[in-house]
Amino acid sequence: MHRFDDLSLPIVGAPMAGGVSTPSLTAAVSNAGGFGFYGGAYLAPDALRSAVREIAGLTDAPFGVNLFVPERVDVDADEFAAYRDRLAPLAARLGVELPATVPFTDDAFDAKVDVLVDERPAVASFTFGLPSGAVIDRLRAADIAVSATVTSVDEARAAADLGVDSLCAQGVSAGGHRAMFAIADSDPEIDTLDLVRSVIAASGLPTVGAGGVAGPDDVRAILDTGAVAAQVGTLLLRTPEAGTRTAHRGALADPQFTTTVTTRAYSGRLARGLVNDFIRANSDHAPSYYPQVNTLTGGIRKAASDDPQVINLWAGAGFRAARAVPAGDVVRDLAGF
Ligand SMILES: Cc1cc2nc3c(=O)[nH]c(=O)nc-3n(C[C@H](O)[C@H](O)[C@H](O)COP(=O)(O)O)c2cc1C
Incomplete structure (x- = not known):
């Protein structure tokens, strides 16, 4: 089972649903020696299947797919x-x-789990809550490792109790949706380094640290807490491989924001x-x-x-460091401390 602990470079490319994730972005991160995620939320199951096949055609390296857990x-x-x-x-x-x-709408969650079981990415990660034990069992039986995104120690404990393979600890400075398990939850607002440290202590699971990474020093600091890798989203938004809209790309570099x-x-x-x-x-x-x-x-x-x-204009606190360079360069630069 993939647990992010044997990557050539300890950098995870965040899933970014809603058009930013593209097969070429996911593959570029994995091809550079990191681990690329693809955001499967908002997509119809058939579109997700095509995207996963396209990524598999672009890289021999492992990659992952992220889904949002529905809550009514x-x-x-x-x-x-x-x-x-x-x-x-x-x-x-x-x-x-x-x-x-x-x-x-539940975003066709069950049908998309079926797609993952068929297409077998190395990792299925979940955000906005935990999948059922039955879903985890099905993914595992298909040789797919399961990762859960958490924003607090309580969420990390719940994920560990369910038997996930790894965690992504998402600190308050992360761009895009906050991963709290319930829609109405307030934000625990925990700094990335504090969260990673306490999540590892509470769960003992391999943990990827996410949120606010602006350069190699931040990656080093996340690894120093005991994390297996650092996850970056915002720093990939201006790369040519990302599907980021032009106005969003521009705003990230515009001094008025x-x-x-x-x-x-x-x-x-x-x-x-x-x-x-x-x-x-x-x-x-x-x-x-x-x-x-x-x-x-x-x-x-x-x-x-x-x-x-x-x-x-989703963006994390490190947005000023997002550069319009190929995703592979971002990954290599971040790991070049
Ligand atoms: C545009 C955008 C879209 C995102 N979409 C998702 C998503 O679909 N699933 C998910 O788990 N996280 C998503 N995230 C959050 C990332 O997984 C990650 O926690 C965050 O990008 C890390 O912080 P950073 O942006 O400061 O690097 C998204 C982030 C951004 C910026």
Whole structure:
């Protein structure tokens, strides 16, 4: 079972669902001697299957696939409508019709687990909670190692009790969605190094440290805590292999964007991104309904895909160090301490 402890370079390329992960990005990280993940959330099972096959055609090295664990929460219709009304003027300006109600979707979770069992990436990782023991057993029987993303020691203990093979400890400075097990959970806001240290002490599992990596010194510090590798997302966003939108790439290097914050404004789940007008206007009003809020804002984000003041600019605290160079260079530079 793959546990990230025999990589040529101790760098894991984060899964980045929603268009940033591409087969060529995942393969480039693995081909450089790191370990590339592919973000399988939001994709239909057939699209995931094609992507996994494409990655396997681009690298002989091991790689992994990440899925979001679904959680069904009751949506208060009035609260949802209030947020919808708040977004209505922006939607109208963009010519977008907002849906009156949004049905729950589990993102075809079971069908995507079936795809993984068939296609056998080296690792299946899970975010937003833990898969069932039955899912873990099926993956293991297919020779797929199971990893869980955690943001606290309690989550690490729960994952260890379930028998996962490794953990990804995601510190507060990480870009993109926070991995808390429940949608409504507040953010434990634990610094990456503190989290990795305590997660290893509590679980004894091989642990990858993630969050805020801006250069080789951060990688060294994560490894010094006992982690098997450091995971990077934000530093890969400007690489040519990533599917990052042009406006997002630009914002990462634009001096008008100075800081990141966590917000529920785009998806209903907490996620870290560059502060822009949309976040300033809506963060205090967004209800904790995922994926319903994500679907609600989807039309706006699509219609405004060129406008960095509207779209989600996911980024970790180390965003200023993201460079427009090939992903293999990012991986090698990070490991060159
Ligand atoms: C654009 C973007 C998309 C992300 N998508 C996912 C995802 O699909 N699954 C996941 O487990 N983590 C996702 N993450 C979080 C990463 O796995 C990782 O925790 C984070 O990027 C590490 O912090 P850093 O961005 O400061 O390097 C995403 C991060 C970013 C920046």
